[in-house]
Amino acid sequence: MSAILIDGKAVAAEIDARAGERGKIVAQTLGRAPCLAVVLIGDDPASDVYVRNKVRRTEAAGLTSIEIRKPASLTEDEAIAIVRELNDDNSVDGILVQMPLPDHINANRVIGEIHPDKDVDGLTETSAGRLVLGKPGLRPCTPAGCVELAKRALGDLSGKNVVVVGRSILVGKPAALLFLEQNCTVTIAHSRTADLPGLCRTADILVPAVGRPQMIKGDWVKPGACVLDVGINRIDAPERGAGKTRLVGDAAFDEIVGHAGWITPVPGGIGPMTIAMLLDNTVTAAAMRAGLA
Ligand SMILES: NC(=O)c1ccc[n+]([C@@H]2O[C@H](COP(=O)([O-])OP(=O)(O)OC[C@H]3O[C@@H](n4cnc5c(N)ncnc54)[C@H](OP(=O)(O)O)[C@@H]3O)[C@@H](O)[C@H]2O)c1
Incomplete structure (x- = not known):
């Protein structure tokens, strides 16, 4: 089996366009x-x-x-x-x-x-509190992009086992809460997690958000799983010429692509989605100010 490549760039373009259309409607009031x-x-x-x-x-x-x-x-x-x-x-x-x-x-x-009403990055204490309490609010962009891509790939996420690797305020913790909101069973792993490879193998949806190039190896991924690679790491690429570099994720793409069900590339996966969700949040914030949301 070969994984389906999730084209974050294409989905992001669609969300940008939708934000533009929603923006036009909000502009009529504002x-x-x-x-x-x-x-x-x-x-x-x-x-x-x-x-x-x-x-x-x-x-x-x-x-x-x-x-x-x-x-x-x-x-x-x-x-x-x-x-x-x-x-x-x-x-x-x-x-x-x-x-x-x-x-x-x-x-x-x-x-x-x-x-908080202008917090389109979703990082203030108020936004974080609203997320924890399950109240409507502006959600952090990168984790929201992960959930959006997972829903598009898998449909209903209820009951899926999600392992988020990383517990940062920016990505790991809000990603876990957003998947919980989708009725997933969520585990957060971090630098002190015991048997990380074994834990990752339990995941239907694996979300590496660590910042370590290609640390998630092929045999850490369950066949058919969905891998949403948040990591962005610049590594040397001598094969491209002296002094050249390239971007890679936290997942060892080449080892995983043969047996995962879905995988996001780096670049072109979660990265473009982060900006798309930022535009979405900006229009939502404007709509709230206009009394439309
Ligand atoms: N695609 C995007 O748009 C986007 C957006 C934001 C970030 N990123 C990328 O995502 C990655 C993570 O960003 P971040 O801001 O969340 O980073 P961060 O604040 O440095 O957090 C990294 C997390 O990884 C955990 N970790 C470190 N080493 C580990 C190990 N060996 N095993 C398991 N967990 C380990 C840390 O655990 P401890 O808490 O135990 O130290 C920490 O929770 C980076 O590559 C960043 O560039 C991408």
């Missing part, structure tokens, strides 16, 4: 298109690429964006002041502060300042 503000502090090259992609995709979908770039020398108080200003700005529906922040800025404090 008098303007839904607007995402993206704040980038510092000069991390990867963050720069992520922010450019987010802005590009937002505008391609017919939504508007504001890009605020500040040097790494910005103080924590100045970062908080930017967020407060965006909270008060009626032309802004969603606020995203690109992580990581420079070391001298406490990310929790800055994120904590984002108004």
Whole structure:
């Protein structure tokens, strides 16, 4: 058996287009298109690429964006002041502060300042609390993208055994809660988990979110399982030429693709879905502000 490749890029394009259509409806009430503000502090090259992609995709979908770039020398108080200003700005529906922040800025404090109704990254305490309590709210984008792809691949997820490897606030924990919301039986694994390979083999849906290139080996994956590879790791690729690199996931794709049921590639799997869910959240935030949701 050979795994079905889940084309995150194609699904993301569909969700972007849907967000654009929903955005047009919301614009009729708001008098303007839904607007995402993206704040980038510092000069991390990867963050720069992520922010450019987010802005590009937002505008391609017919939504508007504001890009605020500040040097790494910005103080924590100045970062908080930017967020407060965006909270008060009626032309802004969603606020995203690109992580990581420079070391001298406490990310929790800055994120904590984002108004929950504009928290399109779903990372504030209020959004996390709503998720835990099962109340409606803006959900974290990467985990929401995982669930969306799993539903498209498998249909009803009720009763599926899900193993999420990683327990970060950004991915692992919210992913586990979102799969629980789908009536899955969820286990969260982490660096202290005993017999990780054995645990992974119990998964109908395996979600590696660790940040270790190709750590999930072929014989850790149950035949027919669905592997949603969140990891994005840059490794050397001498086969492409001296000094060249390439992106790989946390799953050893070549070892798994022959017997899994479904697998997301890296790149082109969960990554594009993260931005799609961000656009979806931005339109939802705008719709809430317009009294439409
Ligand atoms: N596709 C996307 O759009 C997207 C979005 C966000 C992140 N990512 C990628 O996803 C990966 C994870 O991101 P993150 O922010 O969640 O990372 P993180 O905050 O560093 O968390 C990593 C998690 O992996 C666990 N871990 C580390 N080594 C392990 C091991 N040997 N066995 C089992 N678990 C282990 C850690 O466990 P402990 O808690 O015990 O230390 C931790 O919970 C990264 O590659 C990141 O680039 C992708």
